Amino acid sequence: MPTDVERWKDEVYGNEIRDHLMEFAEEGWDSIPEDEEDAWFERFKWWGLYHQRAGQESYFMMRIGTPNGVIEPGQLRVVGEIAKEYATGPVENPEFGEAYCDWTTRQSIQLHWIKLEDVPEIFEKLEDNGLSTQQACGDSWRNIVGCPVAGKDKQELVDAWPIARDLHDTFKGDEDHTNLPRKWKVSVTGCTEGCGQGDINDLALEPARKEIDGETVTGFNVRVGGGLSRKEPRLARDIDVFVRPDNADEVAGGLSALFREHGDRENRYNARIKFLVDEWGVEKIRRVLQEDFVDFDLHTAGEDLRDEYTYNTGSQDGHNDHVGVHEQADGNYYVGLNVLVGRMGAEDTLELADLAAEYGSGEVRLTQRQNIIVTDVPEENLDALLDEPLLEDYSPDPSPFMRGSIACTGTEFCSLSIVETKNRQVRYARWLKDNVELPADHEEFHIHLSGCTASCAQPQIADVSLRGMKTRKDGDPVEAFDIGLGGGLGEDPRFADWIEMRVAADEVPGAIANLIADFETEREAGETFREFVEARDEDELGELLDPEETDYEDPYMHNTKKTWYPYADDDNMDDSPAPTDGQGEPLPADD
């Protein structure tokens, strides 16, 4: 028997959702029949709209998918204008103000507090400028990720940007691939540093070379079935296939069709392709792909470059997180700016759009570390760009604790969340910057904070992983974190080990400070933090991670999920203005 979600998808899904969405928007929030809300909210995700959590009814999160994080000249201004005009909620956020954009861990853009009634105008403005929310959420091809400086970088085997672009153009809106059993996350990388994060995607194309008919061809090796969600993280597995850039869409489409036909539609918890790879093994995935889903003979895997990977290996080599000033292959420069927890105010976004146009080509790119890169800056413009006051807040040379912080959405908007995330991570980063000194050879130190086990902030691949929890402190329930250590990517990716559980949120900075102090004194010469963790067992690490209260203050210890908005002065559910009409005025309660 199909699940309700599958039943709803059978009735209406994919492109056709749009007509209904537009009709509801025209007639207003109230026009969605109450007994169809569950079905419509599930479907709206396909068009990038995710209904916000309890207490925020009638407001939506809107995700805009920007393949490979590329925001073309002119588009950043459009995003900033939309955020300013439409992404303002009833109460402002104390750290980020009234309206803001989130740059996400999958190189997309998220806006909040969007009213259904505004969707037609927003879509028109986005689409007039080559942007779209199509398939940004829901059960289909999600935003394609990759090395954010593809085509610009000096260290690349293949320029993967045209391929990512082509996959995006091919599979967004393709009716054969719009209704998959679950989300389908793809990474395409051509650079030699490993920054596409292919290992944690459903499908990864990674750079490789292969001798074919006596000629060395460059292209990609294929891995399938990575992902971090729930407590079931998996690395993508090598299915022994090499693909030429020309054939990338046939192989990627073949795999997505295989998933469409064989993924589990009876149980959404078991639906991601990582579970099919568990069940079948890679040989069977390859065999079924060859027999039923592609028309030519697949090549066996080529020689990969994984032993050259530097990105998120803990080694501090290579361009790593892309923050800072780096020369491009064409002699221009790109300037990677740190955006703390990926959130940028709408006004700042508009100003950055101006700077990118003034000093570069107008293009910017989003990274999988929630940062933003201004590309194509001629050498003679560098000093002037670096002197701009905006770069004091979005620094190309930030403290390791600022540049290494990633946080997900959390209780501010997300229904799965257990704890407050972004505002807290801002406070953690500031406190750590002011109070903790890392060894001088550690410019990068990754702390990823996720509000629940869905792992949107990718905690398992960080030096310090924080995952939302609760505990009791002096008898009262308080927000807390499980703390993991030693995760990262590279040739031998490694998920963090969970070391200290249910640490009250106000004792986390103290725990990190104690750990780093011990690291500094106990490390071997030149030992990286990741190596230091790998060399120790759980008990030893537990002793180094010694949670304690410090002068760090946490305003979000109480159950922020129980509020209608964690930062409102009157934060009780009953004080919520939602649901509201198109003007943001509270609607009368239902009969």
Place this chain on the structure above:
Amino acid sequence: MLVRGDAYTNEAPEGPPMTTAVRILDDGAWISVDDERVVSVSELWQLADHDVCGCETADFLIEGFVDVDAAGPAVLVRAAGQCVTCGESAVSGWLPVGRIVGPDRRFASLATGHVRTPRA
């Protein structure tokens, strides 16, 4: 419309047919009753006479709903979570979350602090 069982795992519900639509949404984040989102993850529930861990009263953090059913007027769920006293993770037995009451068939939620006992 008659809808029972669970939008996510499709477990066959037991007991006589009900006219209450109960389902799990958004990857286990919500229990929806008659298309209204009524209970969400992240609550701490106290469990007595339970089998999630060895604690007399478990302090059970609800991390995700895995099953929902309407048994007569009572709405019951099974939830994945963790006892925050001892750290044990488990999927609970069928726990009450509230009841359908009155002629207008309103859902009345149990108070968060209510001590719950799983049904056999």
